[in-house]
Amino acid sequence: MTRMIYVSFTILLSLLLGGCSVEGGDKSQPQMVDYFADNGTGNPLAVVQQPAGEYHNGITYVSYQGPFEDPYIAAYNHEAQSWLGPFRAGTSDLGRRVGRTKFDNHGKPTLLIDDLGYIHIFYGGHGGDKHHGVNTLGDVHHGANKHSISKRPLDITEWEAVDNISVFGTYNQAIKMDNGDIYLFYRHGAHRSDWVYQKSTDHGRTFQPPVSFLKHKRRTDVKAVDSWYAWVTRGEGNELIISFDYHLCLDHDAGIDSRGHVPRRHDVHFMVFNTETDEWRTVDNQPLNIPLTREEAEQKTLVMDTGDMWTFNGSTHLDNKGNPHVSINMGKDIGEKAGGPKLTYHLRWDGNEWLGGSPVNGQKSGISRGDFEVTDPNTIRFIISDSDGKDGVVAEWLSRDGGDSFIKTRELLRRKNSTFATTAMIKNAHPDAQVIVGQIARDTADRKIFLLGQKGPIQRPLKDATLPKDTSTFVSK
Ligand code: ZN
Numbered sequence: 001m002t003r004m005i006y007v008s009f010t011i012l013l014s015l016l017l018g019g020c021s022v023e024g025g026d027k028s029q030p031q032m033v034d035y036f037a038d039n040g041t042g043n044p045l046a047v048v049q050q051p052a053g054e055y056h057n058g059i060t061y062v063s064y065q066g067p068f069e070d071p072y073i074a075a076y077n078h079e080a081q082s083w084l085g086p087f088r089a090g091t092s093d094l095g096r097r098v099g100r101t102k103f104d105n106h107g108k109p110t111l112l113i114d115d116l117g118y119i120h121i122f123y124g125g126h127g128g129d130k131h132h133g134v135n136t137l138g139d140v141h142h143g144a145n146k147h148s149i150s151k152r153p154l155d156i157t158e159w160e161a162v163d164n165i166s167v168f169g170t171y172n173q174a175i176k177m178d179n180g181d182i183y184l185f186y187r188h189g190a191h192r193s194d195w196v197y198q199k200s201t202d203h204g205r206t207f208q209p210p211v212s213f214l215k216h217k218r219r220t221d222v223k224a225v226d227s228w229y230a231w232v233t234r235g236e237g238n239e240l241i242i243s244f245d246y247h248l249c250l251d252h253d254a255g256i257d258s259r260g261h262v263p264r265r266h267d268v269h270f271m272v273f274n275t276e277t278d279e280w281r282t283v284d285n286q287p288l289n290i291p292l293t294r295e296e297a298e299q300k301t302l303v304m305d306t307g308d309m310w311t312f313n314g315s316t317h318l319d320n321k322g323n324p325h326v327s328i329n330m331g332k333d334i335g336e337k338a339g340g341p342k343l344t345y346h347l348r349w350d351g352n353e354w355l356g357g358s359p360v361n362g363q364k365s366g367i368s369r370g371d372f373e374v375t376d377p378n379t380i381r382f383i384i385s386d387s388d389g390k391d392g393v394v395a396e397w398l399s400r401d402g403g404d405s406f407i408k409t410r411e412l413l414r415r416k417n418s419t420f421a422t423t424a425m426i427k428n429a430h431p432d433a434q435v436i437v438g439q440i441a442r443d444t445a446d447r448k449i450f451l452l453g454q455k456g457p458i459q460r461p462l463k464d465a466t467l468p469k470d471t472s473t474f475v476s477k
Contacts, residue, residue: 040447042103068095117153138193145169
């Protein structure tokens with residue numbers, strides 16, 4: 001009798017414990033969230049600092065702007081479905097400026113893996129600082145462009161600072177060629193500066209001096225300076241392709257806009273750089289002089305004259321026929337307060353002329369940012385971050401007719417009272433991990449960072465995604 005009661009009791013106990021674990025007490029079933037980090041800071045990601053991530057041998061390496069605007073790196077193992085990091089890869093001067101009252105947001109990390117497997121992070125620049133001396137290729141603003149290299153190949157846990165690029169750099173874009181050469185493209189200063197590249201033939205251990213390819217120049221007809229925003233990626237063979245828009249950088253007393261200096265940008269351009277011959281050309285093989293001036297650009301590299309419409313530069317990619325496609329974000333005025341839609345547009349070169357100019361997405365307000373991939377000339381797939389009322393949305397938009405029309409095929413992420421900052425496509429991306437996005441929520445200064453692919457966001461246990469935040473005094477909820 002006693003034994004029977006005992007047996008019944010142990011069965012009951014095991015049932016109770018079993019019930020308990022189903023209710024959520026089981027350590028093998030941690031609470032999961034769909035972001036991998038919650039310590040993004042300010043505007044933590046963008047399309048221009050690129051690539052922000054790379055897929056390599058089963059692992060997606062990602063970067064974003066974390067506390068004090070430092071670069072943070074994490075890694076996702078697709079087979080093990082496990083995360084490592086984030087780890088801090090360097091120390092940003094932008095996040096430690098004396099008297100800082102707001103985020104600078106220009107020194108977001110750019111990530112590249114060299115042929116030996118070392119991971120490079122470029123970050124922290126917004127034109128350099130006065131104490132760096134004279135910038136012979138432009139003007140000076142804040143921060144210092146910096147470079148960190150992982151201490152061991154494919155290991156994100158420890159980093160080494162190397163002093164081998166110009167401190168004046170802004171908007172780093174890092175590209176590796178088939179022979180292992182690395183090209184680092186950036187604007188050599190603040191708005192009124194040339195765009196340049198530096199080349200490394202020793203896996204990023206040393207870089208050659210900067211070479212200007214887009215010229216900043218004072219205008220004589222209006223009180224303004226010619227300025228540019230560029231986006232660079234691999235073309236065919238040893239070529240690089242560049243899309244860029246023009247910034248009319250007004251003096252504050254130019255008298256053209258009552259707001260003084262505004263982000264007035266126009267038009268979209270395209271050109272090609274042959275890294276083997278060091279020659280630059282147009283899409284239809286006319287030679288170009290570098291650094292390219294506005295006058296020559298207007299004659300030779302124009303993809304679309306956007307008239308009164310303002311632009312925010314997008315990206316460019318080749319289709320499988322070797323012809324370029326470009327995207328450009330465009331609206332009546334870039335200032336959010338001015339209202340009106342700012343959509344993403346697509347154009348493509350068919351071998352003879354630029355076609356398209358249709359909007360990819362449709363919305364009533366807010367801004368639109370993203371990147372795309374193209375296979376055959378007709379099949380173009382965008383991932384775009386925009387708004388649906390007060391919701392932030394990241395969605396896939398697909399064209400099967402060469403960009404004449406796009407349909408929203410898949411929503412990857414949606415959050416209330418938010419917008420999303422997004423990166424360009426991750427290099428060599430796994431289908432499950434194509435872009436990194438940061439949620440800019442209106443009710444918190446904490447920025448959740450997501451890794452998104454065709455199945456939506458990759459999950460992580462809540463306890464691992466919960467990280468120490470920026471403690472800057474001006475950061476408020
Ligand atoms: Zn300007």
